[in-house]
Amino acid sequence: MKLIEVLAIVLVSLTVVSAQCPRIINRAGWGARSASTAVLPNRPAPWVVIHHTAGTACSTDAACAQQMRNIQAFHMDSNGWADIGYNWCVGENGAAYEGRGWGRQGAHAPGYNDRSMGICVIGTFTNSIPNQAARTATQSLISCGVSNNHISSSYWLIGHRQASATACPGDAFFNEIRNWSRFNPNP
Template identity: 45%
Template sequence: MELFNTALLVALMTAIRPTEGEDDCPRIISRSGWGARPSKHVEYMKIPVEYAIIHHTVTPKCNSMAECVEKVSSIHSFHVNTNGWDDIGFSFLVGGDGNVYEGRGWHQVGAHTYGFNKKSVGIALIGEFSDSLPPRVQLDALKRLLKCGVKEGELAEHYKLLGGRQISATKSPGLALYQEIQTWPDWVENP
């Protein structure tokens, strides 16, 4: 078992996109880094995207790369095997370890917010944030991802930040996190 864990860690480390510290981008763990299966169908979005929609996964939090990889893989399996989707629904997932995990990424249409999937990235913070905020490292990684998206031309310069609850009948991204993002400069009240 120890040999497997060492091999998995080496594979994960080689699949990390070397962006941390460069251009204010967070460390992004590629799909191969967390073991994603190929998407059954790919539809591409028009870039730059005009909306970023924040969600939470309503799962236990993760604080290490190993825990976060396990959570992302589990969410992927649920979305594909139970929901019958082509792939994981989110564009990115942000772990409590401070890493960002690539879901469908910047360019592929996701399955996170009905009616907005073709014009938004859906970013889920791993955990449940109704009563408490994510750890600072997780919030900082989210902020860096958004800033990086604008700098790289993936997000429109004046994109609109929303919580999932503003568009559909959900409590996502949790009350505490929703109240937090309302204080961020790109948040808008009406889509």
């Protein structure tokens, strides 16, 4: 096989794999503080729990990285948690930010933490839904997790309010995710 053919195959393979994942910003990419938390015991995760941060939205890489640092500081310094609570956060810049990531148990929805991926969209979505970039990135992140066996292919998706007494992920966004694939109305 010629080198050019090998390169073509490698390129196609990479494209197929990456097509299922959004643009991902790892912890170093947003300036996370280091933290150690337990491995997620139930993998692939059978549940996906959707959140909003109930804070300020962001649509640039710099603003979203700043929001991630703010959320982590709040969770660690005010709540006394080991790390940012969410497994992943998504910004209206269309990027997915690694929180505890695929492999570590989150602190986001009691009763579901050991069996779910907690994904938040950065912002407050009571009266409006996240923009198209954030919605696409969130759904792409879930597909990415399924493709890589971090999330069960038969997963169920819920909003945080279905697990705890909270308005999260906001009325507007909750109504939106009720139309998403694998939404479970009666968890």
